[in-house]
Amino acid sequence: MKYFLIFVSFVLFLHASTDNTTCKRCHPKIFNEYQNSMHKKASIYNDPVHKAVWDKHPLKQKGNYKCAKCHTPADKQLIQNGGLPTPNPQQLRHPVACQTCHTIENIEKHAKSNKNIYSKKPKMFFSADPARRGEKVLFHETKSFFGLFRKTEGSPYHDIDYGNALFYNGNVCMGCHAHKENAKGFAVCDFKVKQDDKSKHNCISCHMQKVKGSYVTLKDTHVHAYHGSNIVTASPAMLEKxxxxxxxxxxxxxxxxxxxxxxxxxxxxxxxxxxxxxxxxxxxxxxxxxxxxxxxxxxxxxxxxxxxxxxxxxxxxxxxxxxxxxxxxxxxxxxxxxxxxxxxxxxxxxxxxxxxxxxxxxxxxxxxxxxxxxxx
Ligand code: HEC
Ligand code: HEC
Ligand code: HEC
Ligand code: HEC
Ligand code: HEC
Structure with missing residues (x-):
């Protein structure tokens, strides 16, 4: 019976549309932190400042929300078809979703703004763990004695790829956070990142520090990477040092x-x-x-x-x-x-x-x- 229930919930997981709520089941601490992050608030519905600028932007009159690739990449329909945002679950609940970051395979550099290249494998998530660097953990069960005993490995929902350098050197952030030019070819935003000999840290080590609490319910990892990126609500002690x-x-x-x-x-x-x-x-x-x-x-x-x-x-x-x-x-x-x-x-x-x-x-x-x- 127990195995049957596990099997049923597993099948349900595979069929449910993959959104942040799915991740919440097994990664509740990270999910909760994310609720206060600017990545959760990046849409016009959740960030009044973004909305105020957008409302005055000439592209709004033209019906072309070009901000989507960075502010609401999870709204794939809008990215594909163009147009204006509508208050759908992606815009409201996870404009920059868990899957957005965890499927960034590469960053293409461009003068206008960089571009995230997303992996096409839907349930293979990139992550970082120096002890497992380079490993790919594929979910599988090993059965013995006619299926009486089972041993599972990895996550019962997705595969993990620990081999992506972007998740170690912080460059995973640079598809959205590097710079943005306007139609005149002027860099409106320029993060002017200096990653040189003086850099003991990178984007991840400063903004996603390890904090108390397991990253997954199915085992106790003691710590997890902080997912609440937001300069106002992030504990000041985390950044002021x-x-x-x-x-x-x-x-x-x-x-x-x-x-x-x-x-x-x-x-x-x-x-x-x-x-x-x-x-x-x-x-x-x-x-x-x-x-x-x-x-x-x-x-x-x-x-x-x-x-x-x-x-x-x-x-x-x-x-x-x-x-x-x-x-x-x-x-x-x-x-x-x-x-x-x-x-x-x-x-x-x-x-x-x-x-x-x-x-x-x-x-x-x-x-x-x-x-x-x-x-x-
Ligand atoms: C049914 C439970 C379950 C669900 C649902 C689930 N995960 Fe996981 N996840 C796990 C487990 C278990 C691990 C740890 C695997 C290991 O250590 O081998 C894990 C590990 C991870 C890791 C890598 C952790 C590391 O070691 O660095 C990432 C990233 C991740 N999950 C992201 C997600 C995202 C994003 C979602 C939602 C789309 C999600 N997970 C949904 C169970 C789940
Ligand atoms: C290349 C990626 C990218 C594009 C395209 C982009 N943005 Fe942003 N935007 C960002 C990032 C990253 C931040 C956060 C920067 C920071 O906090 O320093 C941001 C922050 C903002 C903020 C500040 C929000 C706040 O709460 O203070 C406004 C306003 C904004 N963007 C407006 C827009 C508008 C309007 C568009 C479309 C016309 C747009 N952006 C397109 C990446 C982008
Ligand atoms: C802005 C990009 C970004 C978003 C959004 C994001 N993650 Fe992550 N996540 C990362 C990075 C980068 C790491 C690697 C941090 C490290 O351990 O060095 C990571 C690590 C993880 C880990 C494992 C490592 C650990 O120690 O905690 C899990 C599990 C995870 N994320 C799940 C999630 C879930 C669930 C969501 C959505 C609620 C989410 N992530 C949203 C970038 C992101
Ligand atoms: C898919 C695009 C995207 C990626 C990838 C991304 N971000 Fe962001 N990030 C944004 C946008 C857009 C905002 C601004 C949202 C707003 O203010 O409306 C933002 C906001 C932030 C803020 C909050 C700024 C504030 O004013 O409070 C921090 C901190 C941050 N990001 C750090 C990171 C780090 C660290 C990474 C890499 C692990 C990362 N981001 C990856 C798009 C992205
Ligand atoms: C040595 C630690 C450190 C590193 C490395 C670092 N940051 Fe920061 N970051 C800070 C501090 C401190 C602040 C708060 C002051 C501020 O808002 O500028 C901050 C603020 C921010 C903000 C909000 C800026 C604003 O006011 O709009 C964003 C976005 C951000 N960081 C993203 C990144 C990204 C992306 C990287 C990697 C290129 C990165 N950070 C690397 C320490 C760091």
């Missing part, structure tokens, strides 16, 4: 040094506004000092413009990959003084939020990313 502060006493005052260990600029998206806030505590009074901003503003004829009209970078003060940015404050420090250093960001630069009609507090407010106190 890659940004380091220090204070140097100078003749004219002091400098705050912000060191970026990431292999991409900090707050690189053209909608973001990064801010450094420093307060000086002297004799019990707290004085906020001049704020410093980190932005990449794109536009035309020296003026900011919408991304589809932009043909140049007007200003780029973002802290680059592996950069140590030194910011001078002309305030003398005395013994007993304290400095409170806070680096944070606005998801949408308040000036642009106005133009886009975004009013929701969450997207406009200042969100602290890292805070540290220094005593002298």
């Amino acid at each position: 890659y940004v380091k502060f220090s204070v140097i006493q100078e003749q004219e005052g002091f400098s705050v040094v912000v060191e970026n260990e990431a292999n991409h600029p900090l707050f690189p998206h053209p909608l973001r506004l990064g801010v450094l806030k420093v307060s000086l505590q002297h004799n019990g009074t707290l004085t906020p000092l001049k704020m410093h901003y980190f932005v990449r503003i794109i536009g035309k004829n020296g003026k900011p413009s919408s991304p589809w009209l932009a043909d140049s970078v007007i200003k780029d003060t973002t802290i680059q990959a592996h950069e140590k940015r030194k910011i001078l404050f002309k305030h003398p420090l005395e013994k007993g003084d304290h400095l409170i250093v806070t680096l944070g960001y606005h998801i949408v630069n308040p000036k642009m939020a106005k133009k886009l009609g975004i009013t929701e507090e969450h997207y406009i407010r200042f969100i602290p990313f890292k805070k540290e106190r220094f005593a002298f």
Whole structure:
């Protein structure tokens, strides 16, 4: 009876349309984290910021949602037929699905934007495990004594291929996260990744750190790769350690040094506004000092413009990959003084939020990313 039930559920699994809910059965922890990730929120239905920009985009009038290859690749109908998105389960529940990433076989490099090449084998998922690198685990049962005893190996739902280098070096992310040009051939978004000798880490080791809890219900692996990619809700401790502060006493005052260990600029998206806030505590009074901003503003004829009209970078003060940015404050420090250093960001630069009609507090407010106190 037990085997019969297992058999029946196995057959049901094979026939059910493969969506994230299927994965939830056996990978509930990863599935739950994914619910808060920007990959779950990447569609116009789940991300009001993406929707606000899309609503103003000239392609909307033309009925051509060209954003699909990165924002909603799981909606295969839309990718194939073109047109505008409709609120179907792919758009709502898993626009960048489990299967999207786990079937990326290769990345083709293009000037306009890179392209993911997906494997054609429907239930062969790529993954990384240094101990099993290069192995292919095919699901099979070994029977003995006329089928009385069974031993299963691998996943009872899918095969696994541990041989894809993209899952070890982080390049699996680069089909969507590298750059994007507009119709004028200008790179609206440019992640400027520096993967060099100074890189101890890659996209996966920083953003998908091993956290507590098994990755599958059928065995206890103790840890799993974090799947909640989202700078706001990802536990700050997970990412803030890659940004380091220090204070140097100078003749004219002091400098705050912000060191970026990431292999991409900090707050690189053209909608973001990064801010450094420093307060000086002297004799019990707290004085906020001049704020410093980190932005990449794109536009035309020296003026900011919408991304589809932009043909140049007007200003780029973002802290680059592996950069140590030194910011001078002309305030003398005395013994007993304290400095409170806070680096944070606005998801949408308040000036642009106005133009886009975004009013929701969450997207406009200042969100602290890292805070540290220094005593002298
Ligand atoms: C019926 C249970 C079941 C379902 C449903 C299932 N998996 Fe799995 N999966 C497993 C098991 C068991 C393993 C571990 C296999 C092993 O360690 O040999 C696994 C392993 C994996 C791995 C590789 C883990 C590693 O070692 O790095 C990935 C990736 C994966 N599953 C993705 C998915 C995705 C995506 C879905 C949904 C489309 C899914 N799984 C649905 C049971 C399942
Ligand atoms: C080549 C892949 C790619 C294409 C094509 C693409 N995007 Fe994106 N988009 C991304 C990635 C990756 C991010 C996340 C970047 C980040 O957070 O720094 C993003 C983020 C955004 C954001 C910021 C969302 C937020 O919550 O802050 C907006 C807005 C956006 N895209 C609009 C669009 C629009 C509109 C289109 C189509 C006209 C489009 N994108 C096409 C890859 C793409
Ligand atoms: C943005 C791309 C992306 C998405 C979306 C994604 N994964 Fe993964 N997943 C990865 C990468 C990369 C790894 C390898 C991480 C490592 O172990 O180094 C991984 C690892 C795994 C593993 C095994 C390794 C471990 O230690 O946890 C499982 C199981 C898994 N994913 C299942 C899922 C399921 C289920 C979903 C959907 C709810 C999903 N993934 C969505 C990229 C993704
Ligand atoms: C199929 C395309 C695709 C792939 C592959 C992909 N991403 Fe994304 N990712 C996106 C899009 C699109 C967004 C932005 C969604 C939005 O804001 O609307 C995003 C958002 C993110 C964010 C959140 C940014 C924020 O503002 O909070 C992080 C972090 C991230 N991705 C990391 C990764 C990592 C690490 C990988 C590789 C393991 C990866 N992504 C692979 C498309 C992709
Ligand atoms: C050394 C650790 C580290 C590495 C390596 C790294 N990141 Fe990040 N990433 C961070 C930190 C810290 C932040 C938070 C600050 C920020 O938002 O820029 C971040 C932010 C992001 C964001 C949100 C940016 C925004 O504000 O819109 C995306 C998207 C992202 N990373 C993707 C990637 C991808 C893709 C790779 C691989 C090319 C990668 N990261 C490599 C540490 C890292």
